[in-house]
Amino acid sequence: MPSSIKRFLIGRPLKSNELGEQKLNKTKALAILSSDALSSVAYGPEQILLVLVTVGAAAFWYSLPIAIGVLVLLTALILSYRQIIFAYPHGGGAYVVSKENLGIFPGLVAGGSLLVDYILTVAVSVSAGTDAITSAFPGLHAHNVAIAVIFVVLITTLNLRGVTESASILAYPVYLFVLALFLLIGVGLYRIAAGDVSPALHTPVGTPVAGIGLFLLLRAFASGSSALTGVEAISNAIPNFKEPAPSNAAKTLIAMGALLALLFSGIVYLAYYYGIAPREEVTVVSQIAEQTFGRGFMYFFIQGTTALILILAANTGYSAFPLLAVNLAKDKFIPRMFTIRGDRLGYSNGILILGLLSIALILPFKGRTEHLIPLYAVGVFIPFTLSQTGMMVKWIREKPEGWIAKLIVNTAGAVISFTVTIMFFLTKFGQVWTVLVFLPVILYMFHRIRKHYRAVGEQLRLTPSEPAVPIEGNVILVPVAGLTRVVENSLNYAKSLGAYQVIAVHVSFEREENEQFEQEWKRWQPDVRLVSLYSPYRSIIQPLTKLIDTVQHKASESNYQVTVVIPQFIPKKGWHNVLHNQSSLLIRAHLLYRRNVIVTTVPYHLKK
Structure with a gap:
């Protein structure tokens, strides 16, 4: 992209020593x-x-004990990830914990699951937020995909500007949502205490309900546990915090857990007391807000902030995905480009790839990714289970002070997380079976990438036992298309290298043209040998390649290096390139993959 547009969208480049200014406060x-x-x-x-609701409205009181179970799991996860933050202060979360305590394979399962989960986070969140907007404005429903893609592009651009700048803008909608829900819960509880809500709307706690069984309760618990997606993000993003980073990350994690517990339990209780039943066209939060405030300003304020946070939930993926990718790239399981910081000191390659992959997911599903939510949830609970198990192994192996209490916390978290994962597979297999396909594919890709990096390292490593073969001289081939200043410039450069021999190569498509060119060449460059090649099939690459093979075979017998010097003129304006044949680019692209041939381009810059 042109530099001026890039500066406008992303901002001025930052110096490396400004990295501290890009860290986040709590x-x-x-x-x-x-x-x-x-x-x-x-x-x-x-x-x-x-x-x-599959059993009946009378069963809604079971939402209260199920919510308590979700809060127990939340508490175990928060305490566990707090321990992970201090045990692994450089970030990495479930991937690093699993890799170091359970082995490479479990670590890669956790890392691969989370990478996919963060892509789903962006796609699902943006699509859900878009649905909330188009539900309020039905005329926009036909443009769901375009609106979702625009939101992804905007959030991606915002994150490319840097962590601090994106946080400064995105913090307001998040805290507005928290304020809106606290107002909703507070007013709702006040109305209940004041007797404004009829107790007849709900079934009393303890009412016997036919058809309720353990399997159904576990299924409801697993579904409700989808509210815990995103809990692991802070442990992955410790490097983004200001110093002392582990302490600040731990405090932020506790604050998040407390907010999530209060909001979740408040909404569950109000939904139960109001006798809210899920409806396809209206969300539970929307029904609670309407019964509490009516369809006035506060109702639309709550709906608006809910739509905003559903969209901005994607930002968690942008914060955690690049840092997880850095850890995987350092271990050589994904491309090294993910370790490079961009102009604004963020891991811009990870941010861009996440945005592109999210759009690639939104387009085929046409912005309707609701049925991906179970896959999205199971993608988190697999790393939850592995990280909890990894911490159990760590405490048993190291036995630090107070390790038994820590072990109990992690054991509880591991058992509950494993139970939730199994319930997802048992009850929603049709929606989550793809995890059994994409995880092996991702693990295979990790293996192939690491194998490549190892092979490259072995080939590039200097070894005293393999002395370099000396090069006695150079045989330089210069492909020429005519008698021009561009060719003259390249020939002068070739001669300056002190080559053993400089050979000009001309490929013609007509015999008469071939003979005429040879005569003109003798008059113009009599001291440079010309090899004329006739190509009846109008191919430049094929006859040139055959000549190079012949010269290379003879040169290798005397330890001579074959070098191809390619003349190329550079137009003053970029768009001028489309007006000219790009033969030099084709020749270079072809020869770069041939062994023992050095390819050099000699540019000649045009002035007008």
């Missing part, structure tokens, strides 16, 4: 790293009711 970090977890309050309670 307030901003809570906003951008908790948006995914907090946004799940908008659909987590509803997922519980969607399972219970």
